[in-house]
Amino acid sequence: MNESTYTFIAVDLPAMLALTLACLTCGLLGNYLVLRRESLMGDAIAHSVLPGIVLAFLLTGSRDAFPMFLGAAGAGVVAVILIDALCRYGRVERSAAMGVVFCVLFAAGVLLLRLASAENVDLDADCVLYGQPETIIWYPPAEWSQFFTWATLVGYVSPEGHAVGGVPSQVVALACTLLVTVICLRLFHKELALAAFDPGLAGSLGFSPVWITRGLMVLIAAATVVSFEAIGSILVIAMLICPGATARLCTDKLKHQIRLSGAFAAASGLIGYIVGAFGPGWLGFEGSLIVSGSATVIAGLLLVAAMIAAPGQGLISVRRRRTALERRIAREDVIAMVYRAEELGQNQGLSFETIRRSLASARAARLGISAARRSGHVVNAPAGVIRLTDKGREEARTIVRSHRLWELFLVRELGIRPDHVHPTAERLEHLRDASGRIMPQREHGELDPHDRQIP
Amino acid sequence: MIHASLGAITDVAIEWPSLADIVRTLTLRAGYNTTVVIVGAALLGLAGGIVGTFALFRRRALVADALSHAALPGIALAFMVGVALAGHGRSTPLLLAGAAAGGIAGLLAIHAIARWTRLGEDAAIGIVLSVFFGFGTVLLGLIQGMSTGKEGGLKTFIYGQTAAMQASDAANIGAIAIASIILVSLLLKEFRLLCFDETFARAQGWPTNTLDYLILAMVLVVLVVGLQAVGLLLVVAILIIPPAAARFWSDRLDRLLWIAGGIGLAGGYFGAAASSLLPRMPAGAVIVLTSGLFFLVSMAFAPRRGLLAAAARRFVLRFRITRDHVLRAMLELKELVEPSIAADPHAVIRHAGASPLSGRLAILLARSQGLISRSTDGITLTPRGLENALRVVRNHRLWEQYLMHYAEIAPSHVDWSADLVEHVLDPSLIADLEKALSDDAERSGLPPSAHPLTARGRP
Numbered sequence: 001m002n003e004s005t006y007t008f009i010a011v012d013l014p015a016m017l018a019l020t021l022a023c024l025t026c027g028l029l030g031n032y033l034v035l036r037r038e039s040l041m042g043d044a045i046a047h048s049v050l051p052g053i054v055l056a057f058l059l060t061g062s063r064d065a066f067p068m069f070l071g072a073a074g075a076g077v078v079a080v081i082l083i084d085a086l087c088r089y090g091r092v093e094r095s096a097a098m099g100v101v102f103c104v105l106f107a108a109g110v111l112l113l114r115l116a117s118a119e120n121v122d123l124d125a126d127c128v129l130y131g132q133p134e135t136i137i138w139y140p141p142a143e144w145s146q147f148f149t150w151a152t153l154v155g156y157v158s159p160e161g162h163a164v165g166g167v168p169s170q171v172v173a174l175a176c177t178l179l180v181t182v183i184c185l186r187l188f189h190k191e192l193a194l195a196a197f198d199p200g201l202a203g204s205l206g207f208s209p210v211w212i213t214r215g216l217m218v219l220i221a222a223a224t225v226v227s228f229e230a231i232g233s234i235l236v237i238a239m240l241i242c243p244g245a246t247a248r249l250c251t252d253k254l255k256h257q258i259r260l261s262g263a264f265a266a267a268s269g270l271i272g273y274i275v276g277a278f279g280p281g282w283l284g285f286e287g288s289l290i291v292s293g294s295a296t297v298i299a300g301l302l303l304v305a306a307m308i309a310a311p312g313q314g315l316i317s318v319r320r321r322r323t324a325l326e327r328r329i330a331r332e333d334v335i336a337m338v339y340r341a342e343e344l345g346q347n348q349g350l351s352f353e354t355i356r357r358s359l360a361s362a363r364a365a366r367l368g369i370s371a372a373r374r375s376g377h378v379v380n381a382p383a384g385v386i387r388l389t390d391k392g393r394e395e396a397r398t399i400v401r402s403h404r405l406w407e408l409f410l411v412r413e414l415g416i417r418p419d420h421v422h423p424t425a426e427r428l429e430h431l432r433d434a435s436g437r438i439m440p441q442r443e444h445g446e447l448d449p450h451d452r453q454i455p
Numbered sequence: 456m457i458h459a460s461l462g463a464i465t466d467v468a469i470e471w472p473s474l475a476d477i478v479r480t481l482t483l484r485a486g487y488n489t490t491v492v493i494v495g496a497a498l499l500g501l502a503g504g505i506v507g508t509f510a511l512f513r514r515r516a517l518v519a520d521a522l523s524h525a526a527l528p529g530i531a532l533a534f535m536v537g538v539a540l541a542g543h544g545r546s547t548p549l550l551l552a553g554a555a556a557g558g559i560a561g562l563l564a565i566h567a568i569a570r571w572t573r574l575g576e577d578a579a580i581g582i583v584l585s586v587f588f589g590f591g592t593v594l595l596g597l598i599q600g601m602s603t604g605k606e607g608g609l610k611t612f613i614y615g616q617t618a619a620m621q622a623s624d625a626a627n628i629g630a631i632a633i634a635s636i637i638l639v640s641l642l643l644k645e646f647r648l649l650c651f652d653e654t655f656a657r658a659q660g661w662p663t664n665t666l667d668y669l670i671l672a673m674v675l676v677v678l679v680v681g682l683q684a685v686g687l688l689l690v691v692a693i694l695i696i697p698p699a700a701a702r703f704w705s706d707r708l709d710r711l712l713w714i715a716g717g718i719g720l721a722g723g724y725f726g727a728a729a730s731s732l733l734p735r736m737p738a739g740a741v742i743v744l745t746s747g748l749f750f751l752v753s754m755a756f757a758p759r760r761g762l763l764a765a766a767a768r769r770f771v772l773r774f775r776i777t778r779d780h781v782l783r784a785m786l787e788l789k790e791l792v793e794p795s796i797a798a799d800p801h802a803v804i805r806h807a808g809a810s811p812l813s814g815r816l817a818i819l820l821a822r823s824q825g826l827i828s829r830s831t832d833g834i835t836l837t838p839r840g841l842e843n844a845l846r847v848v849r850n851h852r853l854w855e856q857y858l859m860h861y862a863e864i865a866p867s868h869v870d871w872s873a874d875l876v877e878h879v880l881d882p883s884l885i886a887d888l889e890k891a892l893s894d895d896a897e898r899s900g901l902p903p904s905a906h907p908l909t910a911r912g913r914p
Binding site for chain 2: 034037038039040042043086089090091092093095096097098099100103104106107108110111114125129130234235236237238239240241242245248249276280285286287288289290292293294295296297299300303307313315
């Protein structure tokens, strides 16, 4: 194998894998934070695990995953308990309680970190900010043929005395955490969904929402800790919130949301790594970017893309829906107006000027006329007037019928004065559902409050 | 995590300062630089406490956190602009302007996400905080890779570097503290209205949006001037912790402002002093932890809302309740076993449903208050005790009646429920109940028990 392949497998592959796994684990868990509107709990936990990590570090003097994990998970749980206690016993407002707790714990972590570096323990302050995935290194064997062996996976010492193989412990820890996370999310899917959407119901059905919440927080603390080296304890917040939030904008179904969030998280990690590590090289610069930072930026860009283009929720489709509604209402107003004119015996159609004067704006009139013409409800007649087609007349009759029935309803059932009902009916006449226009019932042969026939 | 430059800072162990040093530092006689730093940090704390009080009431504490993190890309971009225009980027005003711009961009992003999507403000805060910070780190990486080389101490903005504070910085901070005090005292009424009844304020025609933005602007200014000293990761603490601590001491806004300002001032003062005495300690973290200590003390010892006071109140209440139960038990035992006037203390405690220890303590309390007298064959109610016991039993049974007739609770359950509510009686409510149930109440004003009395106390 040539040198650049070897470098890729030794340096880039483990780091990329670690970053992607970290993003995936956090992204999956973050769904519930977003749904429960507790995103800031993730923020607080991520800040708060720092003293636990550093303390474990100081006590054991090593970077073994397990003590660090214990320390950090402990700190995370302490933070959750403290926040709850401040809210309940101190009656501190919740966001302030979070702020107090995580600021103090984070400050303690920073202080301990300084002590740690004074004690000659190699824990770097930058790691807190954005992790150091580039330090996750694998030493693969030099030949492809030795690759897929057990010894390569667990690691061995070559005859020349070099350590070879051995999947980096960080990657193993991340993979295990991902596995546990997926299993927990599968096993407790129902409980988590119930507690997220209706904690009251969950409680009354016997699933303690408090314990579900605590379990979730412990998982999040765990994910934050094992992701520490891959992404640091601040950027991890982005991975906890962004993929879930992005997926939330794309779908209404929880299952789809979780799958989508996984995809978004993994994509952020992978693309982020590739852009960060190789992007500057492609553009002809030396060195590389901070890969966890670029993963965060990718996650943010994905979110912005979803905000703009997500089906159903994105700005574009909201805008499109609104325009379509606006067009329909303008169209219905126009043809109803022509119909009323016909009712009064004016059969030669209405001019644009007349329509514009009684609609809200020239824009609405133009919009309505063009929409009605395109849908075949009106046609242009000579002398610049428009007339109803048969189809248009049929549709307009339903609209006017709806309008007058609503007026009747408002007067008779709600006791509103007849001279006040028109504007409300003007809005209600446009109501429809899947089965057609919604309108009240009436006795046979009744007139509307203004003594007009109801068509 | 193996760091090449680590050797440079590993030779330090903590050296504890002497008492003389401490006194000299605290009395601002430890040299010009130290004095400047301490005064600056104290003023920063003062401004943070006052401005933070409003941020707290407007629930903007964590928005402020997002703003401070969002300052990083602003700073980095300002640095790059500086390099592009002037060849270097180490101009503090430029960097701070960048920080403010970053904060404003973050605020706009939060508004956009919270307004145009169905994600809540919480998600918006988290997203802006982390994504902006991530973008900042990418930019920092770029700057490090730029051919001009030096990153110009941009990292000090992350963790803060109080020691680098100069007299002009301290003067700036002081000016901002004074300006915020003046602004707050001018607009106190408006801010108060906004904090406690926003709807009313709007209905009265006050420009609530403008006032809100004014508060955010003050928050941003404090954050930006605090960046250098405390660092953008922790600077929000000077806005959150002092007001949260002050909240334990008072319910009045004007006092709250003074207390929060005072706690912030003290936190900055002692924190900066401590970090100058322990030279390797990161000053921002020390200031935050000092404020955190004040918070802890406030939460524990504040007179009315503090945890100790609350615990003591609960303890006293529970004690009084047990005493009332003992009095009631004695009266009910008298009803049960008519001729024997003196009662056996154990039977009384059992009947009252109290634990032996708390029952005995309650009897002691009642004796010390002259409600019970003790003789060789047991304990008896004194006339005053009898009066009290009658009152308690009367309340209890009135409640039983009420719960049965009005709340439709089964007679077998009312005793226990009445136990819970008889201690929260409002006098006017008692009067109403008495009137409503006067038919039941005969026999020395004592309505009959709703359930058969048994020696076990609980039915």
